[in-house]
Every structure is written in C-alpha cells, then in structure tokens.
Amino acid sequence: MYKYKLTLAYDGTNYSGWQVQPHATSIQEILEKAIHTITREQVRLIGSGRTDAGVHAMGQVAHCVFEKPIDLEMFFKAMNGILPYDIRLLDIVLAPLDFHAQKSARRKVYHYHLCLQPVVLPFQRLYTSHVREPLCLDLMLRAAQCFVGTHNFTSFANSASEGAAAKNAERTLYRLDLIKTEQGLRLEFEGNGFLYKMVRNIVGMLLEVGGKKRALDDISRLFTAKDRRLAPKAAPARGLFLMEVCYE
Amino acid sequence: MYKYKLTLAYDGTNYSGWQVQPHATSIQEILEKAIHTITREQVRLIGSGRTDAGVHAMGQVAHCVFEKPIDLEMFFKAMNGILPYDIRLLDIVLAPLDFHAQKSARRKVYHYHLCLQPVVLPFQRLYTSHVREPLCLDLMLRAAQCFVGTHNFTSFANSASEGAAAKNAERTLYRLDLIKTEQGLRLEFEGNGFLYKMVRNIVGMLLEVGGKKRALDDISRLFTAKDRRLAPKAAPARGLFLMEVCYE
Numbered sequence: 001m002y003k004y005k006l007t008l009a010y011d012g013t014n015y016s017g018w019q020v021q022p023h024a025t026s027i028q029e030i031l032e033k034a035i036h037t038i039t040r041e042q043v044r045l046i047g048s049g050r051t052d053a054g055v056h057a058m059g060q061v062a063h064c065v066f067e068k069p070i071d072l073e074m075f076f077k078a079m080n081g082i083l084p085y086d087i088r089l090l091d092i093v094l095a096p097l098d099f100h101a102q103k104s105a106r107r108k109v110y111h112y113h114l115c116l117q118p119v120v121l122p123f124q125r126l127y128t129s130h131v132r133e134p135l136c137l138d139l140m141l142r143a144a145q146c147f148v149g150t151h152n153f154t155s156f157a158n159s160a161s162e163g164a165a166a167k168n169a170e171r172t173l174y175r176l177d178l179i180k181t182e183q184g185l186r187l188e189f190e191g192n193g194f195l196y197k198m199v200r201n202i203v204g205m206l207l208e209v210g211g212k213k214r215a216l217d218d219i220s221r222l223f224t225a226k227d228r229r230l231a232p233k234a235a236p237a238r239g240l241f242l243m244e245v246c247y248e
Numbered sequence: 249m250y251k252y253k254l255t256l257a258y259d260g261t262n263y264s265g266w267q268v269q270p271h272a273t274s275i276q277e278i279l280e281k282a283i284h285t286i287t288r289e290q291v292r293l294i295g296s297g298r299t300d301a302g303v304h305a306m307g308q309v310a311h312c313v314f315e316k317p318i319d320l321e322m323f324f325k326a327m328n329g330i331l332p333y334d335i336r337l338l339d340i341v342l343a344p345l346d347f348h349a350q351k352s353a354r355r356k357v358y359h360y361h362l363c364l365q366p367v368v369l370p371f372q373r374l375y376t377s378h379v380r381e382p383l384c385l386d387l388m389l390r391a392a393q394c395f396v397g398t399h400n401f402t403s404f405a406n407s408a409s410e411g412a413a414a415k416n417a418e419r420t421l422y423r424l425d426l427i428k429t430e431q432g433l434r435l436e437f438e439g440n441g442f443l444y445k446m447v448r449n450i451v452g453m454l455l456e457v458g459g460k461k462r463a464l465d466d467i468s469r470l471f472t473a474k475d476r477r478l479a480p481k482a483a484p485a486r487g488l489f490l491m492e493v494c495y496e
Contacts, residue, residue: 011370056371085373122259123304123375125333 002069005095006031006045008060011086012237013126018051018060027051027087031062034082038075041066048101048108048245052197054237056127059090059109061245063101069094099247107174107246109190110199113239114207116184124183129203129239135210137178137185143209144176144187146219147202154226156202157195158234169195169226176202201228203235250317253343254279254293256308259334260485261374266299266308275299275335279310282330286323289314296349296356296493300445302485304375307338307357309493311349317342347495355422355494357438358447361487362455364432372431377451377487383458385426385433391457392424392435394467395450402474404450405443406482417443417474424450448482456480 008031016024020032032045043064051057072092079089098104113128115121120130154169173191187206189199205222208214214232222231256279264272268280280293291312299305320340327337346352361376363369368378402417421439435454437447453470456462462480470479 009367009370011373058369080367085368086370088367088370090367119257119328119336119338120333121306122257122334122336125259127371 001097002066003063003095003097003099004066004070005093005099005101006062006064006089007091008057008062009088009090010057010060011126012051012053012055012057014086015053017053017055018047018049030083030087034079035064037082038078039066039068039070041068046101048105049194049242050196051240051242052237055240055242056238057242059244060242061101061105061247063095063099101245104247105193105245106248107190107192108194108242109188109244109246110194111241111243112187112189112199112203112235113181113241114184114187114203121183126238127241128183129236131184131207133211135207136212137210139212139216140206140210141178142216143206143219144178146216147176148173151223152226153195153198153223155222155228155231156198156205157228158197158201171195171198197234199240200234200237201231203239204232207235208232249345250314251311251343251345251347252314252318253341253347253349254310254312254337255339256305256310257336257338258305258308259374260299260301260303260305262334263301265301265303266295266297278331278335282327283312285330286326287314287316287318289316294349296353297442297490298444299488299490300485303488303490304486305490307492308490309349309353309495311343311347349493352495353441353493354496355438355440356442356490357436357492357494358442359489359491360435360437360447360451360483361429361489362432362435362451369431374486375489376431377484379432379455381459383455384460385458387460387464388454388458389426390464391454391467392426394464395424396421399471400474401443401446401471403470403476403479404446404453405476406445406449419443419446445482447488448485449479451483451487452480455483
C-alpha cells in the first residue's frame with residue numbers, strides 16, 4: 001500500500017462541490033476518474049473537507065491509497081493532461097500511511113473576496129461577492145475581532161453539520177484579517193477547523209454589522225444562543241477560497 | 249442628436265469578438281440590443297477597434313448617437329442590470345458631436361499575460377497563455393526594444409487588414425515593457441495604433457526569440473520583408489487585454 005498526498009486547485013463554478021453525490025458532477029468524482037484512467041486503480045480520494053458548489057480552492061489537500069507505487073512526475077503530467085482546466089493538480093508527494101487529509105489537518109486558511117465597487121469586473125464575476133451597500137470598515141474590524149479566539153460556533157454552522165455541531169462546535173479562529181484590495185476587501189480566516197458554512201456565515205454577520213443592520217454585541221449574544229436561525233444568511237459561495245491546509 | 253462615449257469591460261471568452269457578424273454572438277450586438285431595450289432606439293455602437301474572439305477588454309471605448317438625451321445614471325444602472333455579467337458598462341459621458349471612438353483615438357494600451365509556471369491556476373485559465381518552454385528573459389527584453397519606435401508592421405499584421413496594411417502599415421509603438429508577475433510575465437504595449445492581430449503576432453515573435461527558435465536580427469529582417477508569411481504564428485487570444493484607449 002502506498003499513500004499519497006495531493007494538493008489541488010479548482011474553480012468551483014461548474015461543479016456541485018467537492019463531494020461525490022448522485023445526479024451532479026463533483027470535483028472528487030472528476031479526480032477519481034482521472035486517477036483511474038491513469039493508474040487503472042479504483043481509489044477513493046479523501047479531501048481535507050468538503051467545499052460547496054461554487055466554492056474555490058487554491059490549496060485543497062487530499063489523500064489516496066494505491067496498491068502499486070506511482071511515478072510522481074508521470075502522474076503529475078498525466079493528471080494535468082487529462083483533467084479539465086478548471087481543476088489542477090499542484091503537487092503530489094508520498095505520505096506516511098498514518099497521514100489522513102481530514103483527520104491530520106491542524107489548520108486551515110480561507111479567503112473571502114468582497115467587491116465594493118459599483119461594478120464587478122467581468123474577470124472577477126465568479127470569484128468575488130458584490131456588496132452595493134456602504135459598509136463601515138471600523139465596525140467590520142471590531143466585529144472581526146469578536147470572532148477571533150475559541151468559541152462555540154453553533155450559531156454560525158449550517159444544518160448539514162448540526163448533528164455534529166451540537167456535539168462539538170467549539171473551534172479556534174487564530175485570525176480574521178480584513179485586507180484592502182483594489183476592488184474591495186479580502187477577509188482572511190485562519191483556524192484549527194471550520195464547521196459547515198462557518199466562513200460564509202461569519203462573512204454574512206460582518207456584512208450586517210458593517211452595514212449597520214445589526215449591533216456589534218449581537219455577536220456575543222449569538223455565541224451564547226447557539227441557534228443558527230438567529231444568524232444572518234450565508235454570504236455567496238463564489239467569494240470563498242480554501243487557500244491552505246496545514247499539517248504537523 | 250446626442251453623442252455618448254461609453255467605456256466597457258468584457259470577458260471575450262464566450263463571444264465571437266467585438267464586431268457584429270452573422271451566425272455568432274458578438275459583444276457589439278449584445279450591447280446594441282441592451283441599449284435598444286432601455287432606450288427603444290436602434291443605434292449602431294462604434295468601437296475604437298475590433299477585438300477578436302477570446303480577447304478581453306478592461307477599457308474598450310465606443311460611441312453611439314441618440315435622438316433624445318438619456319439620463320446617464322439611469323442608463324448606467326439599467327445597462328449593468330440587463331447585460332450578462334461578462335460584459336460591463338464602466339462609464340458613460342456625453343461627447344462632442346465630432347468625437348469618434350475609432351478615428352479620434354490617439355493611443356491604445358494592450359496587456360498580454362504569459363504564465364511561465366508548470367501549471368496554470370484554474371482562475372487564470374481564460375486570461376493567460378501558457379508557455380512551457382524555458383524563455384531567455386534577456387533575449388526577450390532585447391527583442392521587445394526592436395519593436396519600439398516607428399516601423400512598417402506589415403509582417404506582423406494578419407490578412408484581415410492586409411489591404412489596408414499594404415497602404416499604410418506604419419505604426420509607432422511608444423513602449424513594450426515586460427513586467428514580472430507572480431505567475432510569469434505581463435507584456436505592456438502602448439502605441440498610436442495597432443494593425444489586425446499585431447500585438448499577438450509580436451508576442452509570437454518575442455516567444456520565438458526568447459525560446460531561441462529565431463535570432464534577434466530576424467526582427468529587422470521581417471520589418472524589411474513586409475511579408476506576414478515569414479513571421480511566427482500569433483499568440484493565443486486569451487492572454488490579450490485591451491486596457492485603455494486615449495483621446496486628445
């Protein structure tokens with residue numbers, strides 16, 4: 001048995017998300033088919049976590065196990081030859097047999113892009129979320145700081161993980177930085193783990209606070225309430241990028 | 249009569265190019281239809297020049313003439329409401345009646361993006377051209393300088409303009425800068441006018457010189473020969489952006 005760690009980038013626009021599901025084309029499925037074409041092995045590719053339809057990745061990590069060792073250079077070229085141009089293999093290395101793309105992950109970095117201009121440039125239409133209302137940056141910065149640290153994020157996790165979230169929804173956000181860009185803002189999230197739709201729900205909250213639709217101290221109230229129904233709706237998928245997954 | 253100057257951005261990927269033509273969807277046609285929907289006026293939108301299928305624009309300029317004056321703010325919002333997200337109206341202003349988007353243009357700026365990495369990121373696949381061979385940057389810089397100045401560019405103009413080119417193919421290139429980017433190079437062209445496919449043909453030549461497939465002094469030989477058939481093939485459309493059109 002040979003275990004490999006793959007680093008992947010993809011444009012999520014044309015897919016139903018990372019995970020294989022019936023009646024929809026997933027990124028995982030496209031990758032598994034390409035691997036089968038090259039190696040004739042029917043493997044299951046385990047990702048560091050799901051990404052939803054429309055969410056992008058610059059550094060998704062996955063692992064799979066082969067019966068026979070593979071020629072890394074040949075495999076790398078063959079994969080990028082077979083894969084559609086919106087999915088790319090960035091790296092592949094041999095990994096220890098106890099490596100697990102999801103369970104061994106220690107830290108993840110997500111970026112969320114906001115366009116604050118009157119018009120979204122055509123080239124960014126699939127990679128940013130358009131905010132037309134004026135935002136108070138100072139309020140957003142203060143709201144962001146409320147999320148940093150260790151909290152029970154139940155109110156900011158969507159239903160797909162509610163069962164799991166109820167059990168253990170405690171996560172640590174190491175940083176949430178707001179970086180000014182040419183067209184608006186880039187929100188950088190770094191944490192030890194993220195619940196289902198957590199980043200997009202936090203972005204939704206930052207936008208409501210920045211747009212003065214909610215008060216700053218609603219955030220701590222929501223942490224205490226542990227009730228997703230009280231939180232704002234999630235920000236659109238297209239602004240979100242999984243940038244990096246870190247291991248020990 | 250009221251003449252307006254429009255500044256436009258578009259992703260050329262899904263269109264047959266700027267110019268209206270039978271059996272294909274052009275950017276000009278989409279814009280003229282949107283204008284008709286809003287104003288009920290059947291206008292002809294005159295661009296500063298054509299862009300080919302797959303070529304992008306960040307600052308294409310066009311003009312049109314209305315019988316009645318328009319409310320600029322209403323028109324701006326309505327256009328960006330109706331247009332597909334890959335075509336955006338960036339600006340519209342009233343122009344003097346003697347303004348002509350093509351004939352009054354004094355300078356144009358084009359950018360061409362090259363990716364020199366082993367893998368093109370999914371998000372750049374439609375906006376850059378992939379070069380897999382190693383390039384000698386020093387040779388490319390010297391080749392670029394050979395193009396700057398006033399030359400007869402017949403050898404670097406494609407057939408669609410051959411008739412016109414034969415008559416007057418003299419153009420002045422003010423600058424051709426090579427800027428290093430995260431993924432490769434951005435080639436910046438600024439000149440008083442460009443013949444059909446001239447930028448892409450010059451990029452093709454720079455790549456051949458940089459890849460040591462042609463000698464540096466082939467460039468002056470080609471200027472003298474005035475024969476398109478001797479020049480390398482054009483670089484792909486997707487790397488090219490019309491950035492700016494300048495008027496007096």
